[in-house]
Amino acid sequence: MPHTNRHRTTRRTVVRALAATLAIASLATVGGCGEAARAAAKANANEITIWTHTAGSEAELAGVQQIIKDYNASPDKKATVKLQSFPQSSYNDSIISASSANNLPCLVDVDQPNTPYWAWAGILEPLTDKALLERAGDLMESGKGTWNGDLYTVGYFDATVALFARKSVLKKLGIRVATVDEPWTKTEMNDALAKLKASGEWTYPFEIGTADNKSEWYAYAFGPILQSFGGDLVNRKDYQSSDGVLNGKEGKEFAHWMRDLVAKGYISSKGGSDTALDFVNNKSGLLYGGIWSMSTFQKYAKDYDDIVVMPMADFGHGSVTGGGSWTVGMTQSCPNKAAAQDYIRFSLQDKYIATMAKAGMNIPTTTGAQQLVPEFSKGGDMQIFTKISKKYVKMRPETPAYNFISTEFRKTIGDIMNGADVDTWLDKAVNHIDGNIQGADGYRKN
Template sequence: MRMNKKRSLIRLIAGIVALSGMVSLSGCGEAARQEAKMQGNEITLWTHTAGSEAELSTVEDIVADYNSSPDRKGTVKIQSFPQSSYNDSVISASTAGNLPCLVDVDQPNTPYWGWANILAPLTDKALLKRTNQLIGSAKGTWNKQIYTVGYFDATTALFARKSVLKDLGIRVATVDRPWTKAEMDDALAKMKASGHWAYPFEMGTADNKTEWYAYAYAPILQSFGGDLVNRKDYQTSQGVLNGPEAIEFANWMRSLVEHGYINSKGGSDTALDFVNKKSGLLYGGIWTMSTVQKYAKDSDDIVAMPMADFGHGSVAGGGSWTVGMTPTCNNKEAAMSYIRFSLKDKYIARMAKAGMNIPATVGAQNLIPEFEPGGSMQIFTKISSKYVKMRPETPAYNFISTEFRKTIGDIMNGSDAASGLNKAVNHIDGNIKGADGYIKK
């Protein structure tokens, strides 16, 4: 009798063990199926941040957090490129039909990439709701649709030493009271007359291979009352790039060279030159402040100010790197889910701080002491929010930028302003007409 009971007990235990093994195997099987599903929904993100350790590390952390999130719609992989070769890699992949699901893109390139079917508009309702909380310059739009979103903005400003301005009797400009054109001209004349600098003003004229001229000098053109292209329909530059306001702007730029205020060839590292007191006034990007804070022993004496108002309000450059989705993406739900996930304030703050740029949301700004009220970088947030004018949202922008750079470079070196601008307008209008107005059919 006892033997029978013992056998029964053994059978019961064996049954329980077998059942528990089946449950365990079932659980493992479900986990494996879910993992296989995620791998099947794998998407790739291309990023230009291979040369920036801080930014790439942040992207890697965001991706890792997303991939371990229970709400993920797929698995994200990263492929990083050096910034110098990134755009060419994307264009080549588009031509070959090998685009990934997600690409980052410099904001002014968004319209062209949208027109060229490299980008698709973002349509996820939850994502679009989140974009409403981003500053305007952190969004890439075209044809009234949002194609890309970013984590930060980069803007432009004037940099000077308060002690220098005080000694020369020059007012420190503020966001609410930028210099007038007369004050700008007076400041430059006084700096030149002081004899402290061969060229008192540095504005990056040596950077004539990138779009710096359009990013930095077009805002001055716009403050004079002109523009790169007519923004009503983006079909012509006639009247805005060669009108009287544009000619006045171009002549002013040439006068800077003629008066010896600037060197038309400029320095290769304008921020470091300013720190080393090779210039008294610098027109540069927000990234200048990082150089100042790192190398200037008198950083507390250096002040950032908005560019002067040349008659139509102070204008600042804006827009930086963003991320978007390609039309050939095999899992658009996962792509837009990842973008939405990456736009949490904590990630925006980390991305912005990696390059010390303006965080794209107020919540993220409050996570970085430098951008909080009273912080050393808050001045740039104020300049951006009040004075940024985005580069033209047209696929023709890259061509326009190149024409503008060549034309203004020639004018600063002595070419006639009116004829040079007319020639640029003819080239730009020809490009737009040749592309059937860049209207997507």
């Protein structure tokens, strides 16, 4: 699409509207940088800054600090890199605030599903350096943030979701242990839930994280189930409408299945606040959770060796799993884009990817880095997550509308699980989503 002032105005209006709603505390994080600081940064392009969300994660922050230290000590460096860290809770607000004030650094952390919005809003610049793009080709698909065919961000690690059960429980109830190559079918999934419920051992035998109704967990974890049924959050041909994919036949089947989980007493629509710890304490017999659940099991489960990791069931259109975690990208306002991209390429060495992935015990995004982390190398007890991700990952919709879609989906599925009419609520969600997309002129690229 040719660039128009209307598109540019729409983007700026949205960014400014978001900035206007920020808490004063968020504004304060960047308030110290004024006109003089901006002028100095532009005058001294030999010094570039990276903003990171890892202020609350010592291991990840230390990993970033090590990469920067090594790059700055390199005789081939194209600039000196400086670091500013923020708490994750206020990070996105700080970015939006700095963007509206034209006060962004050269490099920023980006949660992968936010990449299209930040690109559309004029925050990010596509990565074009030949050496960087060549290295990016070695990354798992879920380690890249793209929009409209352009690569904007790259990541060191990935997270995904899976089913967790105890082998002894499955054996006792005559339930097959699903494998990456042979997930449960929809019939097997329903039979397993019925057997777990009939055993009488748990009030709610299945835990899927319904209590996490403030984040994007519903879209990240339940969106893949919808996709396995054959529906989706939005039509991916052009990302202009959810009509027919969210409220079509398959979408309705998915929504009815989710509601039946509650109606049959398989899950609680309220859920537990720490699903992994609840599973350790045998409050559920089957858990659908993130890779991060393993850290809890490793720390607290005395029967750790009895816990089995399985892909989510195949509901008719293949097993589907979520993917995409934190990545790093370059801003449009960066005065030294060559140095920024050189730093990113330098940071994608296997040894650094391994360090960053191990910090949160997530999947390293290159095969080489996976070999450097015992848990993810051959025979490691976390390697199955890499296999699940590589075989079944479907990225969250790569559209600037994603955050709105995610929020709308969360409210809609939450209401349906609590008894709202499936057809009415799905149609209403589609109307809201399509209205948001139309109101932003389709979120089209420049």
